[in-house]
Amino acid sequence: xxSVTQPDIHITVSEGAxxxxxxxxxxxxxxxxxxxxxxxxxxxxxxxxxxxxxxLVQGIKGFEAxxxxxxxxxxxxxxxxxxxxxxxxxxxxxxxxxxxxxxxLTFGKGTKLSVIP
Amino acid sequence: xxxxxxxxxxxxxxxxxxxxxxxxxxxxxxxxxWYRQSLGQGLEFLIYFQGNSAPDKSGLPSDRFxxxxxxxxxxxxxxxxxxxxxxxxxxxxxxxxxxGTYGYTFGSGTRLTVV
Numbered sequence: 626x627x628s629v630t631q632p633d634i635h636i637t638v639s640e641g642a643x644x645x646x647x648x649x650x651x652x653x654x655x656x657x658x659x660x661x662x663x664x665x666x667x668x669x670x671x672x673x674x675x676x677x678x679x680x681l682v683q684g685i686k687g688f689e690a691x692x693x694x695x696x697x698x699x700x701x702x703x704x705x706x707x708x709x710x711x712x713x714x715x716x717x718x719x720x721x722x723x724x725x726x727x728x729x730l731t732f733g734k735g736t737k738l739s740v741i742p
Numbered sequence: 743x744x745x746x747x748x749x750x751x752x753x754x755x756x757x758x759x760x761x762x763x764x765x766x767x768x769x770x771x772x773x774x775x776w777y778r779q780s781l782g783q784g785l786e787f788l789i790y791f792q793g794n795s796a797p798d799k800s801g802l803p804s805d806r807f808x809x810x811x812x813x814x815x816x817x818x819x820x821x822x823x824x825x826x827x828x829x830x831x832x833x834x835x836x837x838x839x840x841x842g843t844y845g846y847t848f849g850s851g852t853r854l855t856v857v
Contacts, residue, residue: 629784659845668746668833668848669785715784729798730846731777734784 627652631733646701648716649681657719658699746849763819780830820844
């Protein structure tokens with residue numbers, strides 16, 4: 626079964642600083658990988674996704690993520706954080722070509738990002 | 743509609759009562775998912791509907807939980823004899839293809855509080 630680990634429960638950065646949120650996954654084959662963001666009281670919004678091809682994926686709001694197969698990682702980065710980026714971020718892994726079975730995403734427990742003005 | 747709609751947005755219920763949570767997916771999305779998000783936890787998969795196929799109920803935590811999807815569109819998640827540990831945010835998502843090629847679109851959730 627697939628699993629996702631987000632080692633950092635809470636990260637605080639200063640506005641304008643760079644950001645990297647860590648995500649490690651466990652899956653027997655090449656996975657689908659996703660990053661979602663959740664603002665307080667809101668649902669989850671898709672930031673970016675990786676299916677195949679270029680291992681550096683660009684997303685919305687200036688975010689990017691890099692798939693590293695050798696490290697089973699899919700870390701999220703942003704070169705300069707804005708105060709509006711304060712939210713909770715979830716990494717997720719999905720089964721690739723699950724065939725006749727069901728398909729669902731397995732989520733990490735999330736990393737809460739606080740931004741200091 | 744333009745997005746996934748969930749109702750109610752908040753629900754407070756007494757322990758032992760039954761509750762129904764509603765999800766209206768994006769028009770044309772054939773796949774619909776329910777997840778539960780407890781405080782400090784990630785998202786826990788509950789159930790998955792794909793078209794007219796039998797739903798995948800493998801994530802439902804007990805037989806007090808059930809869900810249906812009528813006409814391949816609106817879904818209702820029912821929790822019978824609610825317990826305090828059922829308190830959580832219940833999120834619904836839909837996707838265009840069952841393998842999630844385009845990713846899920848989530849609703850804003852229903853925050854359930856059992857007192």
